[in-house]
Amino acid sequence: MSKPPHAPPLVETAGVEKIYAAGSKVAALKGVDLSIARGEFTALAGPSGSGKSTLLNLIGTLDQPTKGTVSYEGRVVSGLSVDSLSDFRLRSLGFVFQSYNLIPVLTAAENVEYPLVLQDVEPGERRRLALDALRLVGLEHFGARRPDLLSGGQQQRVAVARAIVHRPSLVLADEPTANLDSKTGGHLLDLMEELNKEHGITFLFSSHDSAVLERARRVVRLQDGELTADEVRPDRI
Amino acid sequence: MLRLAWRNVWRNRRRSLINVAAMGFGLAAIMFGQSMMRSLQFQLIEKATGSFTGHVRIERRDVDELKFPDKFMTDPEPAASLLAADPRVLVWGRRIHLTGLVSSANMSLGALICAVEPDKERLITNMASYLKEGRYLEPGTKGIVMGRKIAGRLDVRVGEKVVLMAQAADGSMGAEAFRLVGIHETGSESFDGQMVWIPLSAMQELLGRPGQANELAARLKNIEQADAAAADLDAKLGPGNIGAMSWKKIDKEIIGIQAFQDGLLTIVLIVVFIIVALGILNTQLMSLFERVREFGVLMAMGARPRWIVRLLIVESALLGLVGTAFGLAVGSALIGHFGRCGLALPVGDAFKYFMPFPSVIFLRPSWGMHSFACATVFLVTLLATLPPALRAGRLKPSEALRHV
Numbered sequence: 237m238s239k240p241p242h243a244p245p246l247v248e249t250a251g252v253e254k255i256y257a258a259g260s261k262v263a264a265l266k267g268v269d270l271s272i273a274r275g276e277f278t279a280l281a282g283p284s285g286s287g288k289s290t291l292l293n294l295i296g297t298l299d300q301p302t303k304g305t306v307s308y309e310g311r312v313v314s315g316l317s318v319d320s321l322s323d324f325r326l327r328s329l330g331f332v333f334q335s336y337n338l339i340p341v342l343t344a345a346e347n348v349e350y351p352l353v354l355q356d357v358e359p360g361e362r363r364r365l366a367l368d369a370l371r372l373v374g375l376e377h378f379g380a381r382r383p384d385l386l387s388g389g390q391q392q393r394v395a396v397a398r399a400i401v402h403r404p405s406l407v408l409a410d411e412p413t414a415n416l417d418s419k420t421g422g423h424l425l426d427l428m429e430e431l432n433k434e435h436g437i438t439f440l441f442s443s444h445d446s447a448v449l450e451r452a453r454r455v456v457r458l459q460d461g462e463l464t465a466d467e468v469r470p471d472r473i
Numbered sequence: 474m475l476r477l478a479w480r481n482v483w484r485n486r487r488r489s490l491i492n493v494a495a496m497g498f499g500l501a502a503i504m505f506g507q508s509m510m511r512s513l514q515f516q517l518i519e520k521a522t523g524s525f526t527g528h529v530r531i532e533r534r535d536v537d538e539l540k541f542p543d544k545f546m547t548d549p550e551p552a553a554s555l556l557a558a559d560p561r562v563l564v565w566g567r568r569i570h571l572t573g574l575v576s577s578a579n580m581s582l583g584a585l586i587c588a589v590e591p592d593k594e595r596l597i598t599n600m601a602s603y604l605k606e607g608r609y610l611e612p613g614t615k616g617i618v619m620g621r622k623i624a625g626r627l628d629v630r631v632g633e634k635v636v637l638m639a640q641a642a643d644g645s646m647g648a649e650a651f652r653l654v655g656i657h658e659t660g661s662e663s664f665d666g667q668m669v670w671i672p673l674s675a676m677q678e679l680l681g682r683p684g685q686a687n688e689l690a691a692r693l694k695n696i697e698q699a700d701a702a703a704a705d706l707d708a709k710l711g712p713g714n715i716g717a718m719s720w721k722k723i724d725k726e727i728i729g730i731q732a733f734q735d736g737l738l739t740i741v742l743i744v745v746f747i748i749v750a751l752g753i754l755n756t757q758l759m760s761l762f763e764r765v766r767e768f769g770v771l772m773a774m775g776a777r778p779r780w781i782v783r784l785l786i787v788e789s790a791l792l793g794l795v796g797t798a799f800g801l802a803v804g805s806a807l808i809g810h811f812g813r814c815g816l817a818l819p820v821g822d823a824f825k826y827f828m829p830f831p832s833v834i835f836l837r838p839s840w841g842m843h844s845f846a847c848a849t850v851f852l853v854t855l856l857a858t859l860p861p862a863l864r865a866g867r868l869k870p871s872e873a874l875r876h877v
């Protein structure tokens with residue numbers, strides 16, 4: 237990945253802290269500085285409770301840090317209005333969740349189309365782009381199915397298609413393989429890696445499964461809300 | 474969005490059907506209640522005005538009892554010509570009401586003597602249709618028609634003679650023999666046991682009051698115009714001691730009953746509305762609670778909170794539309810059925826004392842009230858969704874996504 241050294245990273249957290257105040261105060265993140273460049277395929281590792289989901293939520297602007305900032309390409313997004321954040325996510329981010337979270341009443345193709353509906357993309361264009369995305373995840377023949385008629389692995393592929401259909405600059409995936417068996421999980425990672433390599437989509441995903449972490453080109457380790465390691469694996473580039 | 478909303482409405486088919494059924498049957502019950510009350514009132518009014526009162530009356534303002542005016546208009550003709558000229562009037566007639574004595578060979582009884590112009594009276598009221606024996610009055614004769622009960626007490630039969638006595642204009646007792654030509658049976662105690670009917674001209678002669686009457690009764694083409702027509706006539710009559718009034722002023726007890734029923738109906742409707750609203754609120758809360766995580770997904774995808782609120786409102790509007798349509802169908806079917814077949818009502822007997830009253834009512838739709846009910850049910854559905862929808866709009870995406 238060659239890029240001008242002075243260009244700002246795609247996303248950067250600066251001194252991000254998160255304290256949950258429900259009941260007793262829990263410091264889930266204690267000052268995290270992390271920057272992700274365009275094109276990365278990075279994993280967030282760490283034991284349960286280390287703060288992976290919290291960090292992904294903050295980067296995904298689904299929650300606000302207690303302290304510190306999150307910025308995209310040099311622009312601070314923490315503190316923007318609710319609607320501006322919605323619009324930002326709509327254009328720039330894609331999400332894959334542990335439990336697929338497809339909308340049960342919509343078909344696979346309609347689920348994939350959804351972000352484009354929110355973007356007011358014209359219906360014909362919408363269908364074409366959704367079909368493209370489904371083709372990328374190898375499910376172009378399953379577009380008419382409802383999620384409950386798809387296997388877990390297929391549902392998660394649909395979720396990936398939904399996360400990339402609008403060409404976001406970053407896809408955030410919180411434990412995308414945790415609900416899949418290791419073989420299916422491996423296939424999903426193949427797919428993500430291919431999308432990263434062939435289509436330049438930046439991925440940041442979390443996992444505590446070492447087989448999954450193996451696949452990342454960079455692994456960032458979290459422990460008790462702090463970054464403890466940041467290894468780049470040149471051998472996988 | 475409409476497509477998504479429509480599918481969301483039916484995602485939990487059972488719950489939505491229960492919701493629709495609750496709304497539908499609630500609305501149908503409301504419409505049925507409205508229609509029943511209105512039809513009952515309509516029939517009550519029809520009977521009261523149609524059997525005796527008439528729609529509009531002209532009589533002296535200083536009478537003690539509007540329903541049975543006992544004071545005479547010495548010259549009713551100017552007022553009569555007003556009625557004759559009013560295009561809203563279908564038919565009108567002169568009347569004299571006076572209490573008097575009716576005697577047979579072996580018995581004397583007090584009675585309310587109603588002297589009418591027979592030709593006109595059979596159009597103003599339907600008393601002629603209650604004749605069970607004999608025939609109706611004929612103008613210029615000395616015939617009398619009376620109720621079955623009073624005839625029974627007097628022990629007279631059709632063709633026999635009775636003597637009427639009443640106080641004449643000069644204060645003396647006027648007396649005259651009349652031949653019983655017909656007997657009516659309305660089922661009403663006060664009609665069948667107290668009233669006797671004779672031709673107006675015979676009465677004027679008996680009382681020594683040629684050309685006089687104590688009321689003019691008119692039937693309008695449309696009873697709804699009674700108030701307006703009465704007001705116009707009253708204005709034309711001027712401030713003298715003769716006035717015009719609508720049946721509403723005369724049959725006050727019906728208006729009282731109507732107000733009472735309307736009040737009752739309103740309370741019942743409010744209760745039904747509250748039940749429907751609570752039911753919908755409850756199921757909406759449940760279904761929204763189950764979908765919190767989905768709202769989190771939508772927000773993560775970039776849906777603005779307002780968009781989600783709008784989606785939920787559209788969903789409930791669709792649900793409300795389906796429920797209202799269903800209720801409208803069931804309600805109309807019910808009303809239609811009982812409009813054809815009639816509905817037997819035990820309360821009919823209670824009114825029978827005062828006037829001939831049917832114990833079967835035929836339901837007729839009153840669309841003004843029904844559309845109000847439909848609109849209210851629909852709005853209640855929308856309003857019931859508003860609080861949970863607004864709450865969904867205030868969710869934080871990260872929290873919504875954590876929701877199980």
Ligand SMILES: Nc1ncnc2c1ncn2[C@@H]1O[C@H](COP(=O)(O)OP(=O)(O)OP(=O)(O)O)[C@@H](O)[C@H]1O
Pocket residue numbers: 256257258262263264282283284285286287288289290291444875
């Ligand atoms: N909404 C919340 N309210 C209170 N505490 C929270 C909340 N979310 C997370 N925490 C706490 O913050 C800490 C970090 O949680 P987080 O979910 O980020 O960890 P994680 O690394 O994703 O764990 P896992 O691997 O189990 O998903 C934990 O101690 C957790 O209990």
Ligand SMILES: [Mg+2]
Pocket residue numbers: 288289290410
């Ligand atoms: Mg987690």
